[in-house]
Amino acid sequence: MSTTSATGPMPGTPAPVDDRRRRELLGSALWAAAALAWTIAMLVPWFRAGALSHLSPIEAGGALRTGLVGIPSAAGFVVLLLPLASWVLLALAPARGRLVLAWRILLWLASTVVGLGLVVLMASVSADTYGWGAGLVVVACVLGAGGLCCSTLVRAEEAEEAQEAEG
């Protein structure tokens, strides 16, 4: 059990347990908020105006999965991959270790690149497009970045501590 001095931790020493707990709790909360935002983004339209403004990705995916629209039905499952990454990230939030951090970075990068790519594609075809869904995806990516920062800090402290213990 560590103790915290009244003047705070000395430079170069591992962060106290309370700080780490706060960071891990904050990181988990950010991942949870990001996963929630990704999930809601699947249920609301991404377009604010025009003929697509009534359609949510989950509804579009449902129509594609029937195969009636001449597109392979597997395409209907692709929309589910985006929130899937956020749910895995939420499940991984309290886990520690180098491998977990690597997976976290990989999944966050993949979902952010795809999500923001879709939003940029929308912006390129219409000047008056962004609906709730597109806004939520951007928010989810930012929240995920915050969660990743917390996880990286905790991992850095762990590594520092392990090094100290070996030394």
Place this chain on the structure above:
Amino acid sequence: MRLWGGRGRRALRWACAAGALLLPAVLVVVLLSDRPGAESPEAAVEQLLGGIADLDGAAIVGVVAPDEVADAGRADDAYTRLESRVLREGEVPPVEVDRVLAAAEAQLGGSASRASLAVLAAVDLELGGLDLAVEEIDDGAVRVYLLDGTLAVSVDADRLPGDAVIDGRGPDGTRASYDMALAEGWQRDGDEFQAYLVTVEVDGRWFVSLEASADDLLGPP
């Protein structure tokens, strides 16, 4: 050991795992909560037309006969038969509408999918004034006639990408628009007829059957 652990950490693990399971469960519930079909033949046709106006694939698929949805080839065959012999002589869109749509395609460098998205984002479709009448064919099969109804189409050039100024205004300065009188102009093999669709009852719910509509309108294949 400096890492915090114990009960608090276990609770955090459980909370995150529960959240990661709960969120997909919400999506599954939403997906399954839409009961397919409609309460009446008129409601089934209304949902189909509304789904077309809203480009809501789920609403359309949800009201097409379940066996035709399960075997997409059947619905596709029926649609192809209808498309080949039934047509509607529609309205000619005003020149402003054509101008805006052509501009959408020109600005997006020939990418068909992006141009289609741009057009869909610039176009508003609104269904109104539906008047339907029913005629029973036999037990569990009903014709629903389209007596009246309008699909209002309007195009907003300001929603298109790029800096080009497109003259997409009508003569009075309003947005380019026109109305499609959905009940008029239908022809079967060149002869005018009152448009209708056949609905069927399955497990107490009503669905539009493209196959039954094609058989009833055109005779068996």
